[in-house]
Each structure stands twice: as structure tokens, then as C-alpha cells.
Amino acid sequence: MTKLAQWLWALALLGSAWAALTTGALGLELPSSCREVLWPLPAYLLVSAGCYALGTVGYRVATFHDCEDAARELQSQIQEARADLSRRGMRF
């Protein structure tokens, strides 16, 4: 089974469980505070997934290491390449 199929299965399962519980189709008598928590749950999961993504991106940006030597060497190689290509006739 492909990853997409797995994800769709999981989503369908959880979605139907959530729908069954919120609409009361199973006939369960949940306390009202539990129902209050249950119905915004998909939105909550989406927002928390978004927050996790944002936080991870921010953390990686903050802890990224600069490579000064590598940068300098890369720039000199770029100059080399530019000189070489313009010698062969390429216009920048």
C-alpha cells in the first residue's frame, strides 16, 4: 500500500470516528464538556500541526551554521566559472 493510501485510510478512519461521535450516531451519552472538546478537534489538529511546522522551521533557521570558509571558496569558484564562461562568449 502506498503512503498516500495509508494516510487516506487513517484520515478516513479517524474522520468517521469523529463524525460518529459528534453527531451522536453511536447513541453514546458523552458529558457535555467532552462534546465541547470533541467538535473543534479537526481544526485543533490542523492548527497544532501548523504550529509545529512553524516552530520547526524557526528552530532550524536559528540553529543553522554558517560556513564562512566554504562560502569564500564557493565564491572564488563562481568567479572562476564566470571568467571561464565569459571567455567562451557567454554574456551575463
Place this chain on the structure above:
Amino acid sequence: MQSGEAVPACLRLRRPGPASGLRLPACHEREGRKGPDPEPDVAWCSGAERGEMATGTDQVVGLGLVAVSLIIFTYYTAWVILLPFIDSQHVIHKYFLPRAYAVAIPLVAGLLLLLCVGVFITYVMLKNQKVTKKPQ
């Protein structure tokens, strides 16, 4: 000119990479110290604005993002998960909007995001079309 595609060792987080044409020195970790100003058209370094390579701004922006995401997460968790279990006469309910907004605000924000992405894509496509039409 060498044609290698290796990434410098210090940029790869944890995995060893293939050795190929582009030989780059191993980079040791340091606290953010500003490097030499690169050429304005070299913009591959981390989070760089054109012509600037400042780990200081990167750290500020990154930590700001982390802080924003944590704030949003804790407020939203308190709103959705904790509030129904707190007595409705408690003073803390004053700091939270009515519950319907807990779904409405993220929904509207998501739609706005999709709108912005769509507008940006349309703009780029139109610009490309004009560029290809002009030489004709």
C-alpha cells in the same frame, strides 16, 4: 570547472554525504560571527538577504518564529481543550472569545492563505506569459 553537487559538510545536519567533485573544507561550529560580505548575486547561504549574511538576524527571526508558534499553540490548546473543563463562572473565560471563533478564525486564516498563494501563482504565471510573448 568542476561539476560536483556535494553540499559542504557543515550544512549537512547528521548524515555523511557522497564525496564528489566540489571539495569544500570541513566547517567547525561557531557562534554566529558575521562573515565577509558575499557578492550580491550569491544568495545561497542560510537565510540570507541579498548581500547580507548575518547569523544574528537569523537567530532573532528563528527564535521569534518559535516563540510565536508556542504562544499560538498554548493559547489555542487552552481555548479548545482546557476551557470546557473549567467552571463557567471562572474569571479566565473573560480572556477567551466565544467558542465558535475557535474554528472560524483558523478557517478564515486558512482561506486567506490559500487566496494569497493563488494570487502569487497567478501573478508569476502572467509575468512569465508576458515575457514569452514579447520576443515574438
